[in-house]
Amino acid sequence: MKVFHHSCFAMGTRFNIVIPGLGNDVGKIIGNELNKILFNEEERLSCFNTNSEVSQINKIAGKGKTKVSVEMAEIVEVLDKYWLRTGGAFDAGLLNLTMSIKRGELNSNSINGNLAGWENIKWDKKQNEIRITNRLTAIDTGGFGKGWGLEKVVGHLKEIGIESAFLSFGESSVYGLGVHPLSDHWPVEINHPVSGVKLKLKLNNSSLSVSGLQECYKNDIPDFVPHIISPATGKPVFQNSIVVAVGSSPVDTEILSTAVMASVGQGIQLIVNEFKNVAFYKCRENDFEFKELKYNHIELK
Numbered sequence: 001m002k003v004f005h006h007s008c009f010a011m012g013t014r015f016n017i018v019i020p021g022l023g024n025d026v027g028k029i030i031g032n033e034l035n036k037i038l039f040n041e042e043e044r045l046s047c048f049n050t051n052s053e054v055s056q057i058n059k060i061a062g063k064g065k066t067k068v069s070v071e072m073a074e075i076v077e078v079l080d081k082y083w084l085r086t087g088g089a090f091d092a093g094l095l096n097l098t099m100s101i102k103r104g105e106l107n108s109n110s111i112n113g114n115l116a117g118w119e120n121i122k123w124d125k126k127q128n129e130i131r132i133t134n135r136l137t138a139i140d141t142g143g144f145g146k147g148w149g150l151e152k153v154v155g156h157l158k159e160i161g162i163e164s165a166f167l168s169f170g171e172s173s174v175y176g177l178g179v180h181p182l183s184d185h186w187p188v189e190i191n192h193p194v195s196g197v198k199l200k201l202k203l204n205n206s207s208l209s210v211s212g213l214q215e216c217y218k219n220d221i222p223d224f225v226p227h228i229i230s231p232a233t234g235k236p237v238f239q240n241s242i243v244v245a246v247g248s249s250p251v252d253t254e255i256l257s258t259a260v261m262a263s264v265g266q267g268i269q270l271i272v273n274e275f276k277n278v279a280f281y282k283c284r285e286n287d288f289e290f291k292e293l294k295y296n297h298i299e300l301k
Contacts, residue, residue, distance in 0.1 A: 001020060001021060001181060002020075002021055002022060002023050003018060003019070003020050003021075003022070004018070004019045004022040004023065004024060004026075004027030004030075004031075005017070005018050005019075006019075006027065006028075006030070006031035006034065008031075008034075008035050008038065010035075010038035010039060010042055010149065011038065011041070011042050011045070011046070011145050011146055011149055011169070012046075012048075012170075013146070013169060013170030013172075014169075014170055015034075015038060015149075015167075015168070015169050015170075016167070016168045017031075017034065017153075017165055017166070017167045017168075018165065018166045019162060019164070019165045020164050020165075020180075020181045021164070021181070022162075030157075030160070030162070033156065033160075034153050034156070037149070037152050037153055037156055038149050038152075038153065041145070041148060041149045041152060042145075042149070044069075044071060044072065044075075045075070045141040045144075045145045045148070046141075046145075047095055047138070047139070047140055047141060047142070053068065053069060053072050054072075054139050054141060057072075057130060057132070057139060058095065058132070058138040058139055060131075060132060061132040061134065061135045061136075061137055061138055062132065062133065062134060062135030063135075064131065065122075065124075065129045065130060065131035066129065066130060066131075067127070067128050067129050068128055068129070068130055070128070073125075073128045075141075075148070076123055076130060077123075077125065078144075078148075078251065079092040079118070079139070079144065080118070080121075080123050082255050082256075082259070083118045085274055085275075086255075086256070086259040086263075086270070086271050086274070087267060087270050087271070088117075088118070088119075088231050088232070089231060089232075089259040089260070089262050089263045089267055089270075089271060090143065090255050090256070090258060090259040090262070091117050091118045091229070091231040091262075092118060092139055092140050092141065092143065092144060093116060093117045093118035093119070093120060093121050093132075093137045093138065093139060093140070094116055094117060094137075094140055094229045094231070095138035095139060095140035095142075096116055096136050096137065096138045097116045097136070097229055097234070098140060098142075098229055116134060116136040116137045116138075116234075117137060117231055117234075118137075120132060120133045120134035120136075120137040121133075121137060121139070143211075143228075143254065143255060143258035144251070144254060144255055146169040146170065146172070146173040146209075146250075146254055147173055147207075147209060147249075147250040147251040147252075147253065147254025147255060148250075148251055148254075149169065150167060150169055150173055150175055150207065150250035150254075151249065151250045151251050153167065154167065154175055154177060154250065157177060158177075162177065163177070163178045164177060164178035164179060164180070164181060165177040165178070166180075166186050171210075172209060172210045172211070173207070173208075173209045173210075173250060173253070173254055174188060174203070174207065174208050174209075175203070175206070175207045175250055176188070176203025176204060176205070176206060176207075177205060178204070178205060179204055184204070185202035185203060185204045186202070186203040186204070187200065187201075187202060187203075188200070188201045188202075188203055188208060189201075190208075190210060190242065190244055190281075190290075192242050192283045192285070192287075192290075193212070193242075194240060194285045195283070195285060195286070195287070195288075197283050197287060197288065197289060197290060198290075199244060199281055199283070199290040201244075201246060203246075205248065206246060206247065206248055207246070207247060207248065207249060207250040207252075207253045208244055208245065208246045208253055209244070209245050209250070209253035209254045209256075209257040209258075210242060210243070210244050210257060211228065211242075211243045211245075211257040211258050211260070211261040212240070212241060212242040212243065212261065228258060228261050228262050229262065230262045230263070230264075231262060232262075232263070232264075232267060237261060237262060239284065239285075240284070240285040241261065241282055241283065241284045241285070242282070242283045242290075243257045243260045243261045243280065243281070243282050244257060244280070244281040244282075244290070245257040245260065245278055245279070245280055246278065246279040246280075246281075247275075247277055247278035247279065248277065252275065252277075252278055253278065256271060256275055256278055256280070257280075259271055260272075260280055260282070260293070268293060269293075269296050272293045272294065272295055272296070273295055273296060276295055279292065280292065280293040281293070
């Protein structure tokens with residue numbers, strides 16, 4: 001059987017796609033189309049590209065308001081909706097705080113969580129205008145961009161009639177389109193990087209996203225660095241856990257794995273109860289298995 005593989009670097013990580021039954025000639029055309037989709041979204045969403053629309057919006061923090069493009073209006077709507085539906089656990093307004101911690105400019109014990117965040121972003125849907133009221137607040141698409149790009153790519157593949165493909169964005173955001181040619185699903189295995197505990201999943205027109213500490217290496221020795229901020233405390237999440245979200249939408253799973261990673265206790269339960277169409281799994285460093293986070297019919301106050 002012919003199998004086409006395409007890879008490119010986009011949104012700060014490696015994108016890979018495998019399409020069974022497709023030859024190189026047609027595959028190269030599709031690969032170029034996917035490159036354009038991903039690069040266009042990166043040009044719009046990258047916080048590290050000073051010319052991107054997100055960066056231009058961030059420059060007005062504390063200074064006034066600005067109109068956004070139709071495409072960016074759709075994105076801001078999504079970010080605002082998930083901030084509300086997760087009870088603030090997904091907060092795309094913490095770029096400056098996150099980068100300051102990564103650069104070692106802030107002591108996490110002295111951080112005031114009220115200094116930044118999505119609550120300082122005022123969105124006027126009717127006018128397509130955005131205003132950031134606090135100069136310490138800036139939009140961060142890091143917990144959203146790969147899922148958004150993946151959803152755009154999957155939509156394009158469906159439009160052109162591709163029925164089976166396996167897509168991976170940095171191995172942390174994955175989509176199984178249709179089924180594996182030799183099975184009724186795409187098999188995926190997730191491992192906790194310390195304990196080695198495994199989670200086996202079956203994807204069929206579904207997506208998964210994995211959130212955890214960022215794995216770095218010092219002198220060939222693995223180190224796990226916090227990079228997700230808990231909006232409830234304004235402090236980094238240090239617990240070496242792996243959170244996996246599985247659902248039909250790459251945007252859902254990308255955002256919600258981050259939101260659960262940033263939450264504890266009732267905050268997690270609120271998200272699980274709100275998004276009943278998404279399955280959640282969590283494994284801490286010393287756990288012997290991934291535990292599925294279950295819906296609780298008791299109303300949370």
